């Protein structure tokens with residue numbers, strides 16, 4: 446299989462690169478700084494050279510708060526560049542595997558979000574990702590995968606909590622009124638590759654099993670790292686972040702779970718992740 450990966454140095458990108466290599470597939474991996482998805486010419490050259498059968502677009506403008514101040518940059522990477530990739534996927538006959546987010550939903554649901562629930566993003570980031578989904582759907586062969594609360598090799602919530610603990614924090618104040626599903630990038634990468642191998646297409650929700658709040662996630666990180674620092678729940682308003690976030694963005698993964706099999710519980714995935722960084 447000929448595979449092209451964008452965003453190869455991001456959390457998901459790194460996991461995908463390792464997995465694709467382990468399958469012995471032919472890999473073209475591109476990431477910043479030498480490859481800028483905003484550079485249409487560079488993207489054209491990369492795809493036309495590789496002639497991939499599958500394009501995993503793991504690159505994205507993921508700075509949710511910064512996107513409020515830089516909507517143009519967010520839309521350029523998260524939507525415009527995706528349209529370019531979709532056109533090129535059609536040109537070379539590739540499957541486009543594109544990643545999206547639980548933040549396309551507004552959080553008003555009383556039950557986990559299914560793939561066909563109407564999106565209504567609250568933030569610029571969410572709006573740019575929704576525009577990206579529409580662009581990716583222009584590829585004749587596409588897989589659009591929404592995931593949530595990702596952690597893997599790179600900067601993420603687990604690292605932010607760990608850093609505070611290592612800096613000697615006596616107490617952690619963490620948002621307790623947003624619910625979602627933490628997801629390990631390695632597990633997500635495995636799920637994406639499995640979906641590709643199964644010949645799947647369309648929209649899927651993928652996340653580790655279970656759900657929690659950011660404060661609940663933090664408590665589990667603290668416990669698994671062997672600290673006894675208290676985690677105090679604060680409200681979204683108290684946190685005062687610039688970008689609005691859905692209060693409830695639990696993804697319903699039934700479609701994926703019945704196509705393949707559910708991903709392991711997030712607590713178990715966290716334990717595997719922490720073992721990799723504690724080595």
Ligand SMILES: NC(=O)c1ccc[n+]([C@@H]2O[C@H](COP(=O)([O-])OP(=O)(O)OC[C@H]3O[C@@H](n4cnc5c(N)ncnc54)[C@H](OP(=O)(O)O)[C@@H]3O)[C@@H](O)[C@H]2O)c1
Nearest residue numbers: 452454455456457481482504505507544546592593594595
């Ligand atoms: N992280 C989450 O919690 C989360 C939740 C739901 C969905 N998702 C989605 O899942 C996907 C993977 O996320 P992730 O957490 O792996 O993201 P990530 O760690 O931020 O990785 C994204 C990668 O894209 C790169 N990138 C940014 N702008 C680029 C450009 N102009 N050209 C080429 N590469 C560029 C980044 O490089 P730099 O780091 O150098 O900027 C980074 O290496 C994304 O589509 C994201 O929207 C993420």
